[in-house]
Amino acid sequence: MADHSAPAAAAVPEVPVFWGYAAEFDSVTGVLHAAKECRDAGFTRWDVLTPFPVHGLNDAMGLRNTRLPWFVFGMGAIGFLTGNLMQWWMNAVDYRLIVSGKPFWSLPANIPVAFELTILFSALSAFFGMWVLNGLPRHYHPTLTSRRLKHATTDRFYVVVEAADPRFDRAKTREFLQSLGASHVEELED
């Protein structure tokens, strides 16, 4: 059980806390340029919000590739083994089934089910692995609180820099983002 004697001051503060900046861009070119500049400026706690996957933005942000495919491959292999083991154990060991005098265990007849389980395991791991690695579902995020940032899912692009970034400076970062050609810099609160 939780400690009920905890002081009331530990509750969530009422006053919103400054969380970071979101610099707005109207074009793909603009946001690509800004992302490269932010990458080169050495920010680490920053992100780009886009309404669709923008080509080249991963390089512009300096993102590493994801390890998701390895996970999917591993789960696919487990699915293949599961399919074969299941059929072998069920039809050749636990409940030996004679079908037209064929061997109890022979690979060709067991390929379809093993294949389907390979696909099933891989697809489930790709789907759920992606959400887990992305930290979603998540019911709250400071970037979702701004009315202006609703455009991030429609037609505008945002470079978001968190105040928690070691290189963040409230005045200088704002100036920096504006110098990249941002049409607006939004203050985000948590």
Added chain:
Amino acid sequence: MTTAVIDNTNDNPRARSPLVLGDTSLTRVTDLVCSVYERPATRGWYIAFGISASLTLLLFAMIGYLFARGIGVWGLNHPVGWAFDITNFVFWVGIGHAGTLISAILFLFRQKWRTSINRSAEAMTIFAVACAGIFPLIHIGRPWLAYWLFPYPNQMAMWPGFRSPLLWDVFAVSTYATVSLLFWYMGMVPDLATMRDRATTRPRQIAYGLLSLGWRGSNRHWLRFEKAYLLLAALATPLVLSVHSVVSFDFAVSVLPGWHTTIFPPYFVAGAIFSGFAMVLTLLIPVRQIFGLKDLITPKHLDNMTRIILATSLMVGYSYAIEFFIAWYSGNSFELFAFLNRSLGPYWWAYWIMVTCNVIVPQVFWFKFFRSNTTAIFITSLLVNVGMWFERFVIIVTSLHRDYLPSSWGMFKPTAVDLLTMLGSFGLFFTLFLLFIRFLPFVAMAEVKSVMPHVLHEAGPTALGDYWGDAPRDHRAPDKGAH
């Protein structure tokens, strides 16, 4: 708005046809797609929904009647033990395959035009598979024991026999339904986030807020999202080919003349894609008209789809021909009889409906006039649907009704319950599709935006996680953080 280019179906290989007509701003794509569900439903929608929902009720009433009275209410009897049930099953599974072809195979082949139609085609897949799944379950005689199909530990200490293609079917179709659903939903999440951010009413904000899983368009998320999308496409591609191959094994693995042929798997897959594209056109032609989506689902899209129909029609026609050739060339008198009986026996009319609708009618798509005439495309697509339903009926019933002994020959006549159950399954399909139009993003907005001409040109060279893989790799950036 639609002044710039009206006809984008030119055949000039040096000029890329625009995939979105009229004003190609990002805002307009969202506005167009969202207007489909943001506007109040029209009277036409309510009428269509009323009819299809009534037919759905009819389907459930027929299933209830079947459960109460038994399989005898269908026209099945010796020797025809499979007829409308399995015909409908194969028909609906086949319809679904075009959706996966558009969403997965065309994605792997970098066909950018798929973005306007993939969402609705995937929805069609899900709903068609839902309709298909009903039939094997209700045809087994004691449907309350349907769970016996699955390998689960039981007090009888028995396991299913994995040498039966019918059991392969259980795994293939259930995997297919699961993967299609995951693929469809995952692709929809960014669009659901768009709908969440546009929602004006509280119920919509909550519903779309929950469904969009907190998606905020972060590029760190897009990176993994695109990778997962690519993986699912690469997994769905062999899956869809395997599913209809396994469905064809239900027939081909038996030793019945007319079923026992090695051409069945590719023949069934081609037929499935053929019928599925016809159904996509049947659905999209009215929708683009009614909801003003002609700038997104352009003449170019229809033109491309008619070409696929033509190509798959030729494949299906080739299969029909080669079946006859092999029946003669094999020197097997039972095989030859089965095929002569198929085309000239008591079900000759079904066979020739099939040939007319599937092989002869689609040949009109050699001509540009028919490829660009929406009415002609719509009528042809309906005829192909009819033809492909009859193809399954012909394969199943004509092969069964006259087997080796003339003393055990018989005829199949559908009862009213057979016909109404089939009609009801169409009701269920259209009900689900009409609900989809009203409540979910009909066009993949994020994907359409990523193939807009100005977006493609602006983006420049790229490498990592490149959505379409069509830009050269230039520089490697220092590694900082995704994972």
